[in-house]
Amino acid sequence: MAYLIKRRDIAGIGAATMLAGTAAAQSNIPTQPATAPRLPIENGATLRMLRPVRFVQPDEEVFRANCARFTQQTGVQVRVDFVGWEDINQQTAVTGNTGAGPDLIIGFGDAPHVYADKLVELTDVAEYIGTKYGGWKTLAQRYGKRHGTNNWIGLPFGASGGPLVWRKSALTEVGFEKPPEDHANYLRLCQALKRANKPAGFALGNAVGDGNGFANWLIWSFGGHLVNEDGTPGINSRETIAALNYLKELYATFIPGTIAWNDISNNRAYSSNELFLTANGVSLYFSLKNDPATAPIAADTEHTLLPKGLASTSPMAGLTLNAMVFKHSRYPNAAKALLQFLLETEQYDPWLQANLGYWAQPLNAYGQSAVWSSDPKVSIFRDTMDTGFWNGYRGPITEGTAAANADYVMVQMCASVASGQATPEAAAREAERRAARFFRRR
Known part of the structure; x- marks a missing residue:
């Protein structure tokens, strides 16, 4: 971002x-x-x-x-x-x-x-x-x-905000008018982009904006959440497991290296015609638009909200x-x-x-x-x-939510599954263990 x-x-x-x-x-x-x-x-x-x-x-x-x-x-x-x-x-x-x-x-x-x-x-x-x-x-x-x-x-x-940023020509080439809002077709889009050598990519490194943004979207879009309404850890759930299983398929479509991405990495890849679908703030668009070398990319760039998945609205904070x-x-x-x-x-x-x-x-x-x-x-x-989403959703905003966010609990859970270092079940258990340091136990 x-x-x-x-x-x-x-x-x-x-x-x-x-x-x-x-x-x-x-x-x-x-x-x-x-x-x-x-x-x-x-x-x-x-x-x-x-x-x-x-x-x-x-x-x-x-x-x-x-x-x-x-x-x-x-x-x-x-x-x-x-x-x-x-x-x-x-x-x-x-x-x-x-x-x-x-x-x-x-x-x-x-x-x-x-x-x-x-x-x-x-x-x-x-x-x-x-x-x-x-x-x-x-x-x-x-x-x-x-x-x-x-x-x-x-x-x-x-x-x-960090909505989807995408190249219209790339999506048209693979048969999509815009990114779908459901998980199945969104995955199908990313798979098609990879086959066309115009891949998607989202940060899974310790990135303040982009890493947290992607991990939160993934879990929230399946109905999961870090903290329960009573302030206890809620991350180890069947909704989280479903999201992490989906991530294994989605990550396979990403441009290489996203596990180590920081907040600037996707900007560079998008600007150099290596990346064709990501999430970012408006600054990327204006940077492209006002540089003659990249103005054609800006002209081909569109923004849409992150896919809703199972949520009633786009899960973004x-x-x-x-x-x-x-x-x-x-x-x-x-x-x-x-x-x-x-x-x-x-x-x-x-x-x-x-x-x-x-x-x-x-x-x-x-x-x-x-x-x-x-x-x-x-x-x-x-x-x-x-938006109705926030850091620590769905629990109260406390010192614990800030600490968990700063400790990249959600991001590192997702990265461990994407990299193959942990199963979804093991990653969710570890995230719950880490979250328990910041929130009251059940």
């Missing part, structure tokens, strides 16, 4: 989306009357924020410009440090465990639930923003609220940005005011547009953003946060 779009790749987008606030004048984002919370900013307040490094170049530029606007309006100096995706979890852990460091962090998904007792509650900001902008989407509520309560400990900023404010901050009101400011139309919509669809909005009103009509191949990413 990770694929950097450089400055030259967005040269044709237009200056309006490059500067915070300018796109808002052209915005038609609907709003509802709402009363903002009273957040008297502390005297002498300064803020330091950590957030994951951008993969779409304007993300950082517009985000920094928005923070500079906050400084202009409030006098609060804001320092933003962009860190690597693998590093953000480690630095969040250091901050949470030492009670020192950044005032606020935009981490991934379930991160606030790991440090819930060390965070400032954000319910007042969340309720105001939600009322004003048409309500929070399903995944945003799941990750933002502390389990079993209406208390917000995180403010989701968006999610990156967007990789979510989730902001949190730490209690050790001397300036909690300033920190909350900054997050509120960044989610308002004047700042958020230009940032959303600058990201080209890489991050999809957590609030319903931003579904009207111009970015979603800017390119027909981007619109599929608009509803990424409407």
Whole structure:
């Protein structure tokens, strides 16, 4: 899913989306009357924020410009440090465990639930923003609220989706108009692509986005889940066994090497005409589109949701940005005011547009953003946060879900079966054993 779009790749987008606030004048984002919370900013307040490094170049530029606007309006100096995706979890852990460091962090998904007792509650900001902008989407509520309560400990900023990315000409050649939604015909498609020497491939290595995304889809599409609703391990089930047996056949159609793939591997293979069906974020498409050497591949590229299989909807969970404010901050009101400011139309919509669809909005009103009509191949990413699936599905989001995800329990279970190192039954038992370290036993 990770694929950097450089400055030259967005040269044709237009200056309006490059500067915070300018796109808002052209915005038609609907709003509802709402009363903002009273957040008297502390005297002498300064803020330091950590957030994951951008993969779409304007993300950082517009985000920094928005923070500079906050400084202009409030006098609060804001320092933003962009860190690597693998590093953000480690630095969040250091901050949470030492009670020192950044005032606020935009981490991934379930991160606030790991440090819930060390965070400032954000319910007042969340309720105001939600009322004003048409309500929070399903995944945003799941990750933002502390389990079993209406208390917000995180403010989701968006999610990156990873639907199927495929070459139309390759599917047409093997007799398919688009990827099927059922398991049997999806397997038949992948087998046909392999015979045509235009194979599919999905990450089975320890990849934050792509590895977890594929493993989760596989298990969820057969009705399996990592955690039961009562918080006990639920991975060792007949649904999981069925999924892993299916994987043995599906993996045989993959391009070689996917066991070791990281988040960039499928991008490279797809861009070099070695791979013709995979799953990825929108950044791959734009990188291809804006490079003359690969523009023909982009023109031949389509996006569709991951196959439903036995699920009622496509089983996907967007990789979510989730902001949190730490209690050790001397300036909690300033920190909350900054997050509120960044989610308002004047700042958020230009940032959303600058990201080209890489991050999809957590609030319903931003579904009207111009970015979603800017390119027909981007619109599929608009509803990424409407999903009913999440890390640790179907159990509560807790420190355990974050730990199991970081430990690649699902990915390594799938990889062990695909590589022939374990039977489906043995792999499911081992995954249950590993999960038991993080969740209550049955």
